[in-house]
Amino acid sequence: MKRSILERYGDARLPRYTSYPTAPRFSASIGAGTYGDWLSQIEGDDPISLYVHIPFCRSMCWYCGCHTTITLKDQPILDYLDVLKREISLVADAMPRKPEIATIHFGGGTPTIMEPNEFLDLDFHLRSRFAFVEKTELAVEIDPRTLTDEMISALGRAGVTRASLGVQSFDPKVQKAINRIQTPKQTRAATEGLRAAGVGSINFDLIYGLPHQTVASAIETAETAISMRPDRFAVFGYAHVPTFKKHQRLIDEAALADAAGRHAQAEVIAATLLDAGYRQIGLDHFALPGDSLSIAAKTGSLHRNFQGYTTDACETLIGFGASAIGRSAHGYVQNEVAIGRYAQSVATGQLATAKGYRLTADDRLRAEIIEQVMCDFSVDLAAICRSHGVSADTIVNGNPQLRRLLADEIVTLENGVLLLRGEERFLVRAVAACFDAYLAQAGRTHSKAA
Numbered sequence: 001m002k003r004s005i006l007e008r009y010g011d012a013r014l015p016r017y018t019s020y021p022t023a024p025r026f027s028a029s030i031g032a033g034t035y036g037d038w039l040s041q042i043e044g045d046d047p048i049s050l051y052v053h054i055p056f057c058r059s060m061c062w063y064c065g066c067h068t069t070i071t072l073k074d075q076p077i078l079d080y081l082d083v084l085k086r087e088i089s090l091v092a093d094a095m096p097r098k099p100e101i102a103t104i105h106f107g108g109g110t111p112t113i114m115e116p117n118e119f120l121d122l123d124f125h126l127r128s129r130f131a132f133v134e135k136t137e138l139a140v141e142i143d144p145r146t147l148t149d150e151m152i153s154a155l156g157r158a159g160v161t162r163a164s165l166g167v168q169s170f171d172p173k174v175q176k177a178i179n180r181i182q183t184p185k186q187t188r189a190a191t192e193g194l195r196a197a198g199v200g201s202i203n204f205d206l207i208y209g210l211p212h213q214t215v216a217s218a219i220e221t222a223e224t225a226i227s228m229r230p231d232r233f234a235v236f237g238y239a240h241v242p243t244f245k246k247h248q249r250l251i252d253e254a255a256l257a258d259a260a261g262r263h264a265q266a267e268v269i270a271a272t273l274l275d276a277g278y279r280q281i282g283l284d285h286f287a288l289p290g291d292s293l294s295i296a297a298k299t300g301s302l303h304r305n306f307q308g309y310t311t312d313a314c315e316t317l318i319g320f321g322a323s324a325i326g327r328s329a330h331g332y333v334q335n336e337v338a339i340g341r342y343a344q345s346v347a348t349g350q351l352a353t354a355k356g357y358r359l360t361a362d363d364r365l366r367a368e369i370i371e372q373v374m375c376d377f378s379v380d381l382a383a384i385c386r387s388h389g390v391s392a393d394t395i396v397n398g399n400p401q402l403r404r405l406l407a408d409e410i411v412t413l414e415n416g417v418l419l420l421r422g423e424e425r426f427l428v429r430a431v432a433a434c435f436d437a438y439l440a441q442a443g444r445t446h447s448k449a450a
């Protein structure tokens with residue numbers, strides 16, 4: 001059964017549904033003017049979240065799917081930080097109040113490419129424009145290869161609560177094939193240093209489906225990583241899209257596993273983490289039982305945003321920096337991707353919005369269903385549809401993908417509740433996709449479902 005299911009669904013290229021609608025639906029019809037209006041309407045006392053993008057790295061990892069630029073010089077970074085601070089002020093000025101911040105996430109690129117004093121200065125600027133409180137969570141993506149003691153100490157002083165370390169694979173053959181040499185010793189030193197500096201939660205990112213990766217090396221990487229006892233893991237499948245990410249052409253396609261091989265690697269990593277006491281959260285996260293992500297999964301309060309699974313329940317997420325995506329009650333916005341164009345907009349005193357999407361009533365309904373499928377592997381379609389004032393028939397009837405999933409016994413539907421069978425949970429994106437009204441128009445630009 002499993003093999004035939006995998007052949008039928010596992011090769012489909014589907015979104016990871018970190019938003020709905022997904023980014024390919026964004027259009028230039030939403031620009032700085034519209035975003036300014038949306039910002040001016042963010043009222044009330046609800047906390048908001050922030051994302052800050054630092055699009056620079058010192059060398060290119062060939063698997064990379066992020067928006068980043070390689071620089072060995074510091075001046076482009078310094079220039080960018082000036083623009084970033086200006087953008088933060090522009091956005092803050094467009095809002096009617098100084099909102100409380102629930103979570104701030106520094107992502108990239110490599111946020112720790114900043115010098116410690118630059119990071120503290122940026123942190124200070126954000127604190128001057130937004131209301132940080134004691135429970136504000138501060139998360140930073142870290143490259144252990146270039147993390148210095150001084151930066152660790154600055155992260156501790158800034159009150160960083162979570163550090164996310166890129167690990168991917170410890171197999172030297174894989175590391176060579178992806179141009180990312182990172183010893184276990186470097187990762188262990190970064191982990192221990194961050195903990196000693198007071199960073200309470202550590203996340204490791206692992207990847208399966210990389211060139212030359214095998215089931216044995218996937219297990220070995222997971223075991224080495226577990227010996228450092230991070231609080232969380234995010235385990236992603238490598239998305240090979242060389243048409244869009246030209247540096248991925250440096251990866252030898254012949255060394256990539258097929259769908260069954262990728263699936264086997266994902267399964268052994270999951271089994272190794274579960275054996276070590278981690279709990280599986282949604283599709284691709286794992287956390288120790290006491291971690292807030294585990295507790296949220298248990299209590300049905302897990303959410304999904306552009307960083308993946310999260311406990312962050314804020315409706316408003318403001319993105320700063322080139323390519324950053326944000327979200328408000330009205331819809332989504334994305335900044336200019338190219339650093340030059342981003343800087344040009346901000347220099348003229350304008351928000352750097354390049355495109356976006358205004359949500360419709362039908363989008364909100366489908367977004368809620370898809371988020372719940374991705375987080376809980378089950379969804380009360382009848383209850384959600386009722387709360388949106390529509391009949392579940394509008395979602396269920398005339399839905400050939402859903403009929404196919406029911407016929408293949410991947411899901412059940414009883415009394416309006418859709419449930420994904422335990423052993424087929426790796427196909428959760430295929431289940432979410434059957435509620436995506438736009439997928440057929442989006443084309444095959446996403447990563448494989450398994």
Ligand code: SF4
Pocket residue numbers: 056057059060061063064065066068108109110143166
């Ligand atoms: S460090 Fe991260 S963002 Fe930078 S090139 Fe490597 S994978 Fe991409």
